[in-house]
Structure formats: C-alpha cells, structure tokens
Amino acid sequence: MARERSREPEAVRITSAASSRNDDIRTRQRRYLISMMLRTVCFIGMILASLAGIHWLWPIFLVGAIVLPYVAVVMANATTSRSDGFDLLDGGPARPQLGPGPGR
Template sequence: MRKQREAEVFRITGARQGLADDVRGRQRRYVISMLIRTLSVLLTVVLWNVQRPLAIVTLVVGALLPYVAVVIANAGRENAPSAPSSFIEPPVRPAIGPADTVPEPRHSRPDGPVADHS
C-alpha cells in the first residue's frame, strides 16, 4: 500500500487581477477623468456669458478634477474585502473504531495462552 503525501491545496479564486490589467484600469479611469475635465472647461467657456453661476461651477470642477483624478489613479491595487484563505485543510479521513469494541479471542492473549483448569 502506498503512503499518500498530505499535499497543500491552494485556492486561486481570491487572487487579485494581474498587474497589467490593474495599470490598464487605472489609465482608463484617468483618461475618463481628464475627458470630464476637458468638457467642464469647455462648458465654462461656452456658459460664461450665458449663465455665469453654472459656468463657475464647471470651472471649479475643471480645476479640482485633475487632483482627484491623480489621487484615484495612484490609489494602488485593489484590496480583496475578505480574501478567502489560500490554504484548504485536507479532508479528514474517518478513523478506525476503538480497539475494545473488537472481541478478543479467548485462546490468544499477549501474556501467553490461557490454561483451561476445569
């Protein structure tokens, strides 16, 4: 009978995304933020003589968005909220029952044969 090794079993479902995918996602978020900033600056120019309060709001958004976009883009890799353990315990094999449940034959004992004195 071969002796089975207790191998470690690793779960990969909690793995983070690859570094290239992470960088691509950050770049995409930054570009979208800069597009929104460009639109807000253009709206500021268009609305300046038409509706000045709204133009001031778009100017503030256009001024603050680069800072927010850089902070969001450099926030780092995502954290798994509750990453599962990477180690799974091997299944427990049922043990053989206690030795006293098996009846011991009368004629053989560890200290020698039983003498019948009848």
C-alpha cells in the same frame, strides 16, 4: 536542539488573487482618461456658460475643472485589493474540522 519547521507559503485562492500588472495598469489608465475627459468637458462647459451669460453655471464648471485633476491622480493610484473576507484555516492534524461521528 529543536528544529524549527519551515512555514509553507499560504495558498492563494483564485477569488482573492491580484490581477495581472498589465490589467492593473490598463484599468488605472482608463480611470485617469475618463477623469481627464470629464475635466475637459467642465473646462469647455465653463467657457460656453460664460459666453452664453449663464453666470451661476460657469463657477461650478470651474471648480470641477480645478478639482478633477487631483481626483484623477488619486483614482489612478488607487489599487484594487480583492478580499472576500474568508480566511483559510490551518488544515494540519492538530485541528480536525469535524468531530467523531455518533457511532464512535
């Protein structure tokens, strides 16, 4: 009976390692807070533009105030994936990386 060789876990390179959970949550909260602050600015701008009689501007602020919560939730739920596009090769003896030198 042939024995199956156990696979060793793949090496994680520091450039492609995920950030800590606390850092990820902090980044998501910051993105959400910025989006909600921008939504508040749009809502206040809509009221001020309406009171000032700028009738073409308040609908733009209204659309921003309506659309930004959706954008904020999508951005807050977006995860960051680090990948530099470089795959590590198997370093086993069956796949030498360099051929023999010119004198061999």
